[in-house]
Amino acid sequence: MVFDNGTWWLVVLLLGFATGALIYLLKRSLFGRVDKLDESVKRLDESTVKKEPYEKEKDKLQRGIERIERDYTPRSVHDKSYDELKSDIKTIMQTYLTKDDFIREFSKMDRKIDNRLGNLQSLLGGEGVAEDEFLDSVNFLASEGYIHLRLISTREPALLADHEYTELEAKLTSRGKRLLKGGIEDNMIEV
Known part of the structure; x- marks a missing residue:
């Protein structure tokens, strides 16, 4: 068989x-496998x-646990603490004054104190104590620290020498209370 030039071109x-x-076909099958392996490696890296x-995270989580x-706090301990607090709150509510009760009692006491100076003068006046003697006595009690004088209108501290005694109110100090109860003695005062 003889092949001419056209046949050789065809062959x-x-x-x-x-x-x-x-x-x-070789490339497709071989590189297809390589691509699949590459995808598998990527998935492994991601997952x-x-x-x-891993060990650092595990240690961190273990310390957290x-x-x-x-x-x-176990539930039983929490419940016990809760019950104790509830009991304490109930006791406090039963034994302590409310804000309104405190204000009401404080207002009563304040009104009583406001009227003491006037009542004291009228009481002493009924026993024949002159006004100047009364004022000297109040001034002495204030200067010795047995009472504090203040203005009725502003509640600011005041001196008897600077104001009319009718503008003032007197508050018994703790030293004055000790004197009245006999805890201290002052030979200038007769209790």
């Missing part, structure tokens, strides 16, 4: 197509962790 062309197809960061276990 070379067919061999080229066959070689190209073979290379294409796994290296040992060192230990802290929770150490600080955790």
Whole structure:
């Protein structure tokens, strides 16, 4: 069999197509596997962790769990503490004054104190004590620290020498209370 030039071109062309197809199939199957392996490696990288960061995170979480276990209050202890606090609150509510009660009692006491100076003068006046003697006595009690004088209108401290006694009110100090109860003695005062 004799092949002419046209036949050789056809044979070379067919061999080229066959070689190209073979290379294409080889490339497709071989590089397809490489691509699949590459994807598998990427998935493994994304879904796994290296040992060192894993151990650090594990230790951190373990310390957190230990802290929770150490600080955790069991339900029975919590309930007991809650009941004790509830009982304490109930006791406080029963034994202590409310704000309104305090204000009411304080107002009563304040009105009584406001009227003491006037009542004292009228009481002493009924026993024949002159106004100047009364004022000297009040001035002495204030200067010795047995009473504090203040203006009725502003509640600011005041001196008897600077104001009319009718503008003033007197408050018994703790020293004055001790004197009245006999805790201290003053030979200038008769109790």
